[in-house]
Structures are given as C-alpha cells and as structure tokens.
Amino acid sequence: MIFSNGSDGPAIIVPLVGTTAEVLIDEARAAEAAGADVLEFRADFLLANHPDYDLNSAGREVLRELFKQTRVPILFTIRTRGQGGELDVTPFRYRVLMATVLDLMLQENFPAARVGVDFEYHWDATPELARRAFVLGYTPVVSHHEWADTPDDEVLYVMLDDMLAISGAIPKLAVMARDDSDTQRLLDITRLVTERHGRPVLTIAMGEAGQRSRLEGGAYGSVATFAAAGATTAPGQPSLDELRRHLERD
C-alpha cells in the first residue's frame, strides 16, 4: 500500500504538473527532497498539452525516469476535465489509456509497492481496471470530486461504500465545503467508515472552508493528504512546507 509512510500521520502526496518530461522529473526530485511521501504524476497535464502524446512510448520513458530518479511511491493519475483535470476523453479512450498504463507498469517491472493508480469512480470501466491493478499488487485509488457542494450524509456513505466494494481499492472522495459544518460532516463520516470497514480511505473537503480537513484529516482516519510544492491543483491545498509544519514533520 503506497500510503504506509512509516509514521502515524497521513502520507503527504505532492502532485507533479509538468508539461514536459524534463520539468516533471525536476519537480519530482525537488518534491521528494522537500519531504513528499508520495508523488502524484498528473499525466493529464502532459496529455492535454501534447495532443499526439503517446503514453506507451513517451509516457513509458517518463515513468522509467520517475521510478529511477526517485525512491518514493508514484501515484499515476489522469484527471479528466469534468473532475477538475485537464483532459477531455471519451469513456473508451479513458479505458484504453488506463489499461495501457497498467500494461506498461507490468512490462517495466516497476516495484509494485511503489505503484499506485487513480481511477475515476464515474467511469464504467473503473471497477474492472481497479481490480486488475489490485491483482497486480498495485494500490488502486478510486476517486471522485464533487465540485458543487458537499452531498448529504446518505450520499457520502453510498459513494464510499460503493468504492469500498471494489476489492483493495482506496476510496478518495473530495467534496466542496461551503462552511465548517460540511467539513466536520465529512470528517465524522471518514472516521465512521474507516472504523466500520477497517479499510483505508482518503477524504478531502475542498475550498477555504474545508482547508482544515487537509491538515486534520489524518486524525479522523484519512490515509493521505495533498500538498503543493509549486502550483496548487485544487482549492484549499496547503503548501508542502505548511503541511509539514502542521504535522510536525520537520
């Protein structure tokens, strides 16, 4: 599991948003040196900026370098436009891209303990892809962003239960908090669901009203939290320095 960082606190994930291979590798090395536990390769930035980008050749090279030049786990993510990312894709294209990534991770023989793959919850292909990732020994993260608001408790439970129904998957649920009561509801549900299922989950309340969820989520059972080493990739994300200070990791 890529989020076991050997400490009691949540793993710190730093997204890499470079749009060229060189920038991306530099970002990765800098983020690792600055204390990231996990690097999130946001491949949608590369794919969206280079329409002919071939994941199977150019993407393979970037992954090889990432695994070679760093030691921490890598979470591979293609965040699509509707979920707050950069890439517009059809369901079929998403499936091909994610299946390609799984194949190449296997062919390259990257250490499974360092491989995480994000699959967006709303795609039909996700349960099957996530199960395959788990069988290969990778950490599948099944993610969903609610950009408008924080849905009511019943909906939050259903979403997390649905994600947990995929064996080995780690649910990642990000919601937009309008006020602190939204944030507290999400944190309480995080505690309840982790206790009930005995499985790790990752939750985030986005926006200013949700910021404390990114700092305190670990105390409620959230297994990891995101921080920016340069540009932020979501509202309310703290800087890596700020988060490390808060978690007393320096």
Ligand SMILES: O=C1C[C@@](O)(C(=O)O)C[C@@H](O)[C@@H]1O
């Ligand atoms: O899923 C997430 C969470 C995130 O959106 C956040 O809110 O910090 C940041 C994204 O890079 C990542 O893919």
